[in-house]
Amino acid sequence: MHMSSNMIFRKQIILVAVTICVVLSCLQNINNPDKGRQENAGEANRLTAQKENLQQMTAAVRELKRLVDILTSHLGQDIALNPKALLERRKMEELAKVFSDAEKENVEEEEEEDVEQLSEEVDSSNHTDIIDGRLMSSTGKPVRVVVLVGSTARSGTSFLGELLSQFDNVLYLFEPELHVRVVTKEMVTEETGIPLLKDMIYCHISRNFSTWLRTRASSFNIFRHPITKTHCKNWSTCLAPSRLRNACRGEHIRVMKVIRIRMAWMRPLLDDPQVDLKVIHLVRDPRGSLFSMAKHQLHKLDPGLYCPLIEDDMIQTPRLMLEYPGRVLGITYEQLCLDPMGKATEIWRFLIGDDSAKLSPRWALYMENHVSRPSANQLVDVYGTVRNTNEQYQAWRASITEHVLLDIEASCESVLRKLGYNLFGSLERARNTSYSLFMNQDKPV
Structure with missing residues (x-):
């Protein structure tokens, strides 16, 4: 037994x-x-x-x-x-x-x-944060939303996005539309991208979005807020949708940097009467941005795909500026590099609606720390935001190949002319800095 x-x-x-x-x-x-x-x-x-x-x-x-x-x-x-x-x-x-x-x-x-x-699924008009027809933070302050639209990657959006996030009580969302790209395995469209941005504006953080954050190397890369920067032993708890929603609702400044969203899609967001929303469009010489994308193997070099998108954004931006006075601003990367403090002041005045305001001390400090030249033996981080901007805006001229130069200029001639930039037509002229980047100048600034 x-x-x-x-x-x-x-x-x-x-x-x-x-x-x-x-x-x-x-x-x-x-x-x-x-x-x-x-x-x-x-x-x-x-x-x-x-x-x-x-x-x-x-x-x-x-x-x-x-x-x-x-x-x-x-x-x-x-x-x-x-x-x-x-x-x-x-x-x-x-x-x-x-x-x-x-x-x-x-x-x-x-x-x-x-x-x-x-x-x-509840319509935003029934949102508990809507008071007297305006979106408010959970602390009782009117919410201001800033959407930074970059026509392509490698256009200075990371640098400018960090500047925009230099507010107190801010939530900074870094390319949240990437979630749509990963989930659908397709290019972001107006039908998939804009609803996600609206969800982010209203802090409708889904479980699916929070689960996706856990798959990132660092959730702070996307959802830039103190709650995602602190050490956490259990990310299932730390990134719970309710916790992310509460963090979002508590901030009255909400900044989103996007590069897969087109300017033509902005109207539904700008038409929302409940939201104080402003849009900044940043565009860069495609010879610099597309060459940088290809060099760092972010995307295959395809100026025939990207330049029509860049041009459409450039056509839409002035139209939106007329339709929505004081709510849309267009700037170029080259302008920001040549006059960083002046452009930062212009952006600051645009955001707060005061044409005579002085630059915020916090913004001024950020600019001083990020536009200085790195030491000679210091490697520049590909994704970093510290640059010698007076040199950086046309640094591509020293390393671009002739094949890439001619390919981009052939596909992007219309964009370059709209930007007011010269076509070099040869590597020799591109390398020779006595030929100005700008049409109306004989010598570089």
Whole structure:
């Protein structure tokens, strides 16, 4: 009888171990919705796949409980007289309780997610932060939103975005539209990009967005706020949608830097009477931006794709400036580099609506620290914001190849002429700085 009981005990232990593995696998799939069953699931099937994993885990937990009951009833006295077996049984009972608690927690999270999804569908006009027809922060201050639109990457948007974020009580969102790009696996469109920006404006942070933040090397790269910069042992808690929403709602300055959004799409945001929104469009000589993108392997060099987009943004910006006086501003990277303090002052006055205001001391300090020349032996960070701006705006002339130069100039001639920049037509002229970048000048500034 003793030998038979030991054999039964060993078999039941093996079954329990297998069941625990199943439970752990289900828990992993639930806590990591981009893995396991959901690896290839589309956005619309994400919640369904998660529910299936939860059902599997529930069944596994029940099986675990059943096996514990079998061990107790079949071995009875033998287990009671065997201290080692009794210890194992207690461990299994504790495990069963842990997984039961996990099951309850995931059910609660699932219910919370359902509520969140329903709340996200509520029209913004019913938002609790709308007071007297205007969007307010949870601290009772009118919300001001700044959208920085860059026609391409490598156009100085990181530098300018950091400047714009030099406010007290600010939330800075760095290219949040990348979430759409990752989820859809397609180019961002007006139909996918603008609703996401509006969600960000109104702090409608979804569970899907917060889950995506966890996949980033650093969530602070996207959601730049003290709550994502601090050390956190459990990012599931720190990046919970409710926590992100509360952090967003608490800030009355909300800045978004985007490079996959077109100026022509801005009208729905500018037409929203509940939001004090201002748009800044930044454009750079495509010979500098496109060459830099290709050099750093961010994108394949394709001036035939990018230059029509840049040109359309340049056409739309002055139209929007006429339609929405005082709410849209267009500047070039080259202007910002040649007169950083003057342009910073112009932007500051545009944002606060005062044409005679002095530059904020905090902004002035930022500019002083970021437009100085690095030491001779200091490497310049590709994604950094410290530059010698008087040299940086046309530094591409010293390293661009003739093939790339002629390719970009052929595809982007119209853009370059609208910007007022000379076409060099040869590498020799591009290298010779006695030929000015600007049409109306004979020599560089």
